[in-house]
Every structure is written in C-alpha cells, then in structure tokens.
C-alpha cells in the first residue's frame with residue numbers, strides 16, 4: 560500500500576449500550592480506492608460518518624496526514640461525503656449547488672463560478688449549469704453531487720452507496736467514470752457499497768466488515784481467492800466450505816477424511832496435526848463437471864439449479880453427506896454444452912490446488 564493518508568486507530572463507536580464499531584484499525588493509502596462492504600447494519604456507514612466528522616468516535620482516533628481529527632467539525636475536515644440521497648439543494652441552480660462548499664469557505668462569487676463550471680464541464684454537465692437540479696435525471700444529479708464534493712479539491716472523498724439508486728446500465732457507466740476520475744485526480748476514495756460488483760471492479764482494496772468488526776482487508780483478487788474466514792467466504796459466496804479430519808500432512812497438500820471420502824487440500828501454511836478437525840473451502844470456478852472424475856478430489860452429485868451472473872453460471876449441486884450445496888461456476892458456453900437438466904447425476908472434481916484452508920494461503 561502507498562503511504563498512509565488516513566489512519567483509523569483503535570476506533571470504536573457506541574450508541575448507548577449498542578456498539579456499532581468495535582476497536583477497528585486500518586490505514587488508507589494516498590490515492591487509494593478503498594471499498595467497504597459488509598452485511599446490513601455492520602457499521603459501514605458509521606465508519607464513514609466518523610471519517611466525515613458527522614459522528615465522533617467513542618474511543619480511538621482518526622488521523623489525516625498524521626493529524627488527529629478529534630473535535631473537528633465536518634466543514635473543518637478535508638473529507639467531504641457524497642451519499643445516496645445526494646442532498647442537493649432543490650432551490651439552487653446546478654452551478655450554485657456545486658459552488659456551495661466554496662461559498663462556505665468564503666470564496667468570492669466570480670471565482671466560485673469559474674471553478675464550479677470547470678468541474679461541471681469535466682463531468683460533461685456544462686450545458687446544465689443554470690438549470691434547477693430538479694430538472695436533471697438521476698445520473699446527472701449524481702454527477703452534480705460529485706462535482707460539488709470535488710470542487711473543494713479534497714484529499715479524501717467519502718462515498719456512501721452513491722450508485723444504488725441508479726439503474727444497472729447507468730451504474731456501470733458511473734463506475735467507469737468514478738474509477739477514471741479517481742485515477743486522474745489521484746484523490747483517495749472511500750466507498751461504501753452493498754454491491755460486490757461495484758467494490759470488486761473499482762477498488763484497489765476491499766474492507767469486509769461484520770458486526771462492527773473488520774473481517775478482512777485485501778485486494779479484490781486476494782479476497783475472492785483466499786477468504787480469511789467462514790464469514791468472508793459465505794459473504795462473497797464463490798466457494799463451498801467443507802470439513803474433515805487431518806489424515807496426512809504432505810509437503811504440498813494435506814489429506815483429510817471427510818463425509819465424502821478422502822480429499823486433498825493445498826497445504827499453504829497449515830499447521831494442524833494428524834486427527835485435527837479442519838474447515839476448508841473449494842473455489843467454485845475451479846471445479847470440473849463431467850461423467851468421470853478428472854481430478855483427484857471427486858464427488859458424485861445431483862444437479863439442482865443454476866443462476867446466471869453476467870456470462871457465468873453458478874450451478875448448485877446436491878451431494879449426499881454435504882450440509883451445503885456444492886457450488887460450481889462455469890462459463891455460460893460450457894454450461895450450455897453440458898445440457899444439464901435438474902436431477903441429472905454428474906461427477907464434480909477438482910485438484911488439491913482449488914482447495915484451501917482459511918487464512919492458510921502461503
């Protein structure tokens with residue numbers, strides 16, 4: 560990670576008896592695009608509001624460029640917040656909405672208008688400058704909100720689900736715009752979202768939170784391939800979790816006895832010993848389906864159902880002795896070639912390299 564711009568140092572937030580964020584620490588790098596994800600109510604927005612100065616931490620400290628932000632009001636920070644509801648002023652023109660932050664900072668009208676117009680042009684909204692914001696489309700308003708936040712040239716931009724009210728097509732366009740803008744400006748973005756697609760397509764690193772705690776921080780690839788624990792694996796949803804007792808620890812792989820026979824798992828930095836119970840996960844996109852086993856780990860399964868995600872298909876297979884369905888992700892074409900019908904019997908197989916222990920990636 561690049562040099563830390565923001566440090567969240569053992570920060571907690573309590574609302575009465577309820578702890579929304581529990582002693583959380585992580586740093587955000589200069590110019591980084593950081594996405595925060597997690598189940599509903601896990602404390603994402605509270606974290607963002609503390610960064611923005613809309614809530615004070617109950618304990619711990621937030622530092623920007625090494626300076627404590629304690630007691631600083633939102634307008635005294637370099638951390639503006641753009642959120643889903645936008646909060647544009649309906650009675651002001653587009654230009655005056657964008658210039659509002661500059662007005663609060665005492666910038667004179669001609670300079671304010673010059674800078675606001677430059678941002679509107681950058682976001683392809685120049686022709687709408689004199690319009691009332693209520694006469695704009697959802698996507699245009701979203702860009703006005705962005706221009707309003709960026710006009711003060713903040714060090715960090717905080718975004719709370721800014722695209723959730725947009726339709727899928729517009730959301731994809733806005734994702735591309737946000738990403739290129741962030742790269743071009745070199746501004747640090749902290750982006751709260753429910754959408755894995757948004758987080759994984761835009762962010763340099765993703766923070767996964769659950770019940771006020773950070774479960775994992777890492778690149779989208781690292782989180783996708785090596786979830787740190789059961790929560791992250793289930794949240795991301797691209798693996799099947801299995802359990803077995805250790806039969807043999809080899810150099811490259813570990814042999815386990817499971818309810819479905821012996822299975823080999825990448826050893827990574829696994830340190831358990833013979834007889835120990837261990838959870839492991841199998842990556843859904845590394846499982847092969849056919850009539851015969853093609854890899855050393857294999858189970859006979861019954862095809863239950865499928866779900867399209869873009870041009871990939873997730874298959875759900877029932878395997879006797881397994882608590883959860885076995886998930887398999889295939890390209891749509893491969894799935895079509897298989898011609899599967901619900902109830903069909905198949906063999907699913909995977910190499911040891913497709914199976915890992917939690918937190919065990921070498």
Ligand SMILES: Nc1ncnc2c1ncn2[C@@H]1O[C@H](COP(=O)(O)OP(=O)(O)OP(=O)(O)O)[C@@H](O)[C@H]1O
Pocket residue numbers: 574577578579597598599600601602603604605606
């Ligand atoms: N002002 C408040 N007073 C009391 N409880 C609050 C307050 N703000 C948030 N909470 C509680 O803190 C927890 C975390 O809320 P937060 O809004 O940060 O969650 P979130 O992860 O952003 O959720 P969502 O994805 O649903 O928006 C929730 O249980 C919420 O009810």
